[in-house]
Amino acid sequence: MGQRFSKDEGYVQVVILGLEHAGKSSILYRLTYDLFMEAIPTSGFNHEKFCLQRGPGRGCKFAVWDASGSEASQTAWSTYSKAADVILFVVDSADCEKFNKAKDLLNTVLGAGDFPPHAVIMVLANKQDLTSAKKPEELFTLLRLKKLRKICIRGCSAKDGTGLDDIFTHLFLLFDHSRKLKRCKTVQVIE
Numbered sequence: 001m002g003q004r005f006s007k008d009e010g011y012v013q014v015v016i017l018g019l020e021h022a023g024k025s026s027i028l029y030r031l032t033y034d035l036f037m038e039a040i041p042t043s044g045f046n047h048e049k050f051c052l053q054r055g056p057g058r059g060c061k062f063a064v065w066d067a068s069g070s071e072a073s074q075t076a077w078s079t080y081s082k083a084a085d086v087i088l089f090v091v092d093s094a095d096c097e098k099f100n101k102a103k104d105l106l107n108t109v110l111g112a113g114d115f116p117p118h119a120v121i122m123v124l125a126n127k128q129d130l131t132s133a134k135k136p137e138e139l140f141t142l143l144r145l146k147k148l149r150k151i152c153i154r155g156c157s158a159k160d161g162t163g164l165d166d167i168f169t170h171l172f173l174l175f176d177h178s179r180k181l182k183r184c185k186t187v188q189v190i191e
């Protein structure tokens, strides 16, 4: 907790952003310990490292930074985005009153364009265990994601683990694809 942010060389750098209370730290706990713990609001960062043990991305290493969602902390987000290979933007799918705020915040993050061109942006529609939660497809429209480039959405629940067990494989495939696309573009320019 409260660590200084830095780029982890040799790792796919994943930055978790989103409003306070969206469930960012709960997702990190679920990924790290495979359990649900009552999280306390983050001050600074949580930082964990993972290595994919199986599947197409076997051996790929991920460094995950879970930021505080407080307004004071949001001012520093562009620093983290600059170093990000993957941005996970977490939304509380059951908190309809905050959807607009979440949309504006996501637009601010994306509009700043600080992240590298190969970066993958995934919205995690968290708290799918709650009956009031909007489905990822609904959130896709509500957050007006279709207007935004290179972005995908996935439903999940830190509480019961839904949508999180294969997240690193999924991220690896997206990241790999994104890097290859970038390489293709370079080849086309040279031709």
Ligand SMILES: Nc1nc2c(ncn2[C@@H]2O[C@H](COP(=O)(O)OP(=O)(O)OP(=O)(O)O)[C@@H](O)[C@H]2O)c(=O)[nH]1
Pocket (backbone or CB within 6 Å): 018, 019, 020, 021, 022, 023, 024, 025, 026, 027, 037, 038, 039, 040, 041, 042, 043, 067, 068, 069, 070, 126, 127, 128, 129, 130, 156, 157, 158, 159, 160
């Ligand atoms: N029902 C349900 N509750 C969740 C889920 N994920 C998180 N919560 C709850 O949501 C609240 C906020 O969770 P946190 O993980 O602390 O949220 P955060 O985004 O890290 O918040 P900040 O660190 O303040 O930015 C806690 O009470 C969690 O128990 C989920 O998938 N389902």
Ligand SMILES: [Mg+2]
Pocket (backbone or CB within 6 Å): 024, 025, 026, 039, 040, 041, 042, 066, 067, 068, 069
């Ligand atoms: Mg937190």
